[in-house]
Amino acid sequence: MQRITISMDDDLAGELDTHMRLSGTSSRSEAVRDLVRRGLTSRAAGPAKAHCFGVVSCAIDQSVRGLAARVPQGRLERHDQTVSALSVPLDHTTSIDVAVMRGHVADISSYAEALFLERGVMHGALSLIPVAESAVHHRHGPGAAHEHTHPRIKSGF
Structure with a gap:
């Protein structure tokens, strides 16, 4: 691990301390690492062919003509990438939709x-x-061993 030194004004340091309390980080270094990692991930998504999981979330106005059918159809068209989907009704016309996708x-x-x-x-x-x-060869339960892949979370792209 490399050590770096940064300077910030009192107001920004206070905001960092507030972030620490809200996020549960135990040190300023941990909080800064977390914020830098998030900032870099949001700016540079990585190589187009890099493997990832994606969490897609949005609010959907179900009263817009055809939208309530197009959103799940879009996931069905990507059934090999869709891991899970959740739709939470908020009121009579709006829902929050979350989809976990896997792919490039x-x-x-x-x-x-x-x-x-x-x-x-x-x-x-x-x-x-x-x-x-990563491909692994092992068994789950009493069945025969077989090869399949396991994702391993990386710290960055």
């Missing part, structure tokens, strides 16, 4: 961008989690 950065990003451009989709956010895919 370019594929997950393009799905999210297309979704966020739909009329009636608001507050869209995409969070990308970099992973490395």
Whole structure:
């Protein structure tokens, strides 16, 4: 690990301390590492072919014509990338939708961008989690051993 020194004014240091309390970090160094990691991930999603999990969230106005059918259809068209989806009704016309996707950065990003451009989709956010895919050969339970992949979370792209 490298040591760096930074200077900040009292107001910014106070905001950092507030962030520490709210996030549960135990030191300023840990808080700064967390904020830098988040900032770098949001600015540079990584190589287009990098493996990732993507958490796609947005608010959806279900009263917009056809939108309530197009959103789940978009996930069905990507059934090999969709890990899970959740829709939480907020009122008579609005829901919060969350989808966990698995694939390459370019594929997950393009799905999210297309979704966020739909009329009636608001507050869209995409969070990308970099992973490395590794093939392993073992058994789960009493069955025969077989080979499959396991994702391993990486600290960055």
